[in-house]
Amino acid sequence: MKGTSWSPERDTNYKLPDVRDIIQEDKIFEALEKTKKKAKDKYAIKEILEKAKDHALLKNIKEDLKDEFVQGLTLEETATLLNMDTKNKDLLDELFNTALFIKQRIYGNRIVLFAPLYVSNYCTGGCLYCGYRGSNTDIPRSKLTKQELINEVIALENQGHKRILMLTGEHPIYPFDEFLDALKTAYAVKSPPHGEIRRINVEIPALSVSDFKRLKATNCVGTYTLFQETYHRDSFNKMHPNGAKSDYEYRLLTMDRAQIGGMDDIGIGALYGLFDYRFEVLSLLQHAQHLDKAYHAGPHTISKNLI
Numbered sequence: 001m002k003g004t005s006w007s008p009e010r011d012t013n014y015k016l017p018d019v020r021d022i023i024q025e026d027k028i029f030e031a032l033e034k035t036k037k038k039a040k041d042k043y044a045i046k047e048i049l050e051k052a053k054d055h056a057l058l059k060n061i062k063e064d065l066k067d068e069f070v071q072g073l074t075l076e077e078t079a080t081l082l083n084m085d086t087k088n089k090d091l092l093d094e095l096f097n098t099a100l101f102i103k104q105r106i107y108g109n110r111i112v113l114f115a116p117l118y119v120s121n122y123c124t125g126g127c128l129y130c131g132y133r134g135s136n137t138d139i140p141r142s143k144l145t146k147q148e149l150i151n152e153v154i155a156l157e158n159q160g161h162k163r164i165l166m167l168t169g170e171h172p173i174y175p176f177d178e179f180l181d182a183l184k185t186a187y188a189v190k191s192p193p194h195g196e197i198r199r200i201n202v203e204i205p206a207l208s209v210s211d212f213k214r215l216k217a218t219n220c221v222g223t224y225t226l227f228q229e230t231y232h233r234d235s236f237n238k239m240h241p242n243g244a245k246s247d248y249e250y251r252l253l254t255m256d257r258a259q260i261g262g263m264d265d266i267g268i269g270a271l272y273g274l275f276d277y278r279f280e281v282l283s284l285l286q287h288a289q290h291l292d293k294a295y296h297a298g299p300h301t302i303s304k305n306l307i
Contacts, residue, residue, distance in 0.1 A: 003208035004244040006170045010210035014260050019249045022290045023231050028282045031079035039083035045091055048077045049098040056102040078285055082278040114163035114201065115156050119144050119182050123169025126242035127229070129271070129307055132169055134243065143174045149182055153189040153197060162198045163222075170205035170244055179204060180218060187220040201225060201267075205244065206254040212261025223300050225267035226254050230274035231283030239274055255287070259295040266291070269303035280304075 003009035038044050052073060073081075084091060120143035124134045131139065144152065156164060166186065168179055183200065190196045199222040206226060207215065215221055230236050233248050240246040258266050268287055270280040284302055292298035 003211075004170070004206070004250075005172065006205055006244060007176050007207045007211045009208035011208070011213070011261075014209055014257075016253050016256050017290070017294065019252050022252065023233075023283050023286055025233070025279075027075065028079075028279055028286070031076050031282065032083065032278055035076060035080040035083050039080050040085065042088075042091055044080065045084060046094065048073065048080060049094060051077070052098055053101060056105045072285075075282060075285060079278070079282060082281060112163065113161070114165050114199075115159075115161045116165045116167060117152060117156070117186070118167050119149060119179065120168045120171070120174035122171035122173045124171050124243050125169065125245045126240060127245060128239050128241070129274070134171075143178075144182070146182075146185055149185055150189055153186050154191045157189070157191045157194040157197065160194070162195070163201070164197055164199075165201045165203055165225075167203045168205075176207070176211055180214065183215075183218055183220050187218075203227075206251050207257065207261075209257045209261045212258050212263050216262040221263070221265075223265045223267045224258055224263050225269065225301065225303065226251070227269040227271055227303070227305070228252060228283075228287070229271045230280065231270065231287070232275040232279055235275040252287075255291055255299070256294070259291065259297065264295070264297045265300050266297075267301035267303060268299045269301075269305065271305045271307055273307035 055072065081095065084095065086092060121132050121139070122141050122143060123130075123132045125132070126135065127133050153164070164186070166179075166183060168174060183202070187197060187200055200220055201223040202215070202221055203225045212224075215224065228236075228251060230239065231252075236248045236251075237246070240248075245251060255266050255268060268284060268291075270284055272280060288298045288302065
């Protein structure tokens, strides 16, 4: 891998896994087909939901697995829930109640807010679903100057925000070096009496290992987030016909490069509506399981957007 023009690779002393070992499409389709009958059995559904609750309580789990990581469901169990009859209100309510129970068990009633901060909307990407794509000449393009950035951060702090999500497109007019400077600038802004931004998460294009090391070295980043958009290879290729983002494998391996580069706080996600949502959920599960197994650090967040 040589990276991209936006983030060239300067470190080649590493080995990446085979993408086919991470997202195994055949196993996903097999699980969805295999569990159709089981998904009609309300007792089988209830058994899976009880298992999920037990795992949240660390009950009925082998002693050597009782650590800080809550054990999740298997691919087949998750596929069974995804194949449930959504018209069965009683089962659906039980599913939602179980999800709420687990959420409250792990996170309580806590809600975390963050404010998005776009530092540039220049982009060379060709994503067909995105208004920022490079071929769209109908929108004005801009990037924040240093003072504009400071003013934006002060305005957010005055509103009470302590967390922001910094975003940018991929374009040579706003290089990665400039983003690093913007990140440091935003983190340093203080506006008494409202204080400072305590956490900056970033959602920026895929990086090389060498640039992940530089991003980590700023000591300014909370979570690095990148959406695969769709894990279905054919759909991905159709929706990303050109641009650096059109390389399915390079994008999928971004989180491996992030881990190798020292970014152990990462977030993955999918854009629902590009392919079967059930496939995307199971792909997210496979991706998370891979990261946890390979680096002992699964994703901090799993996100979704709707199209």
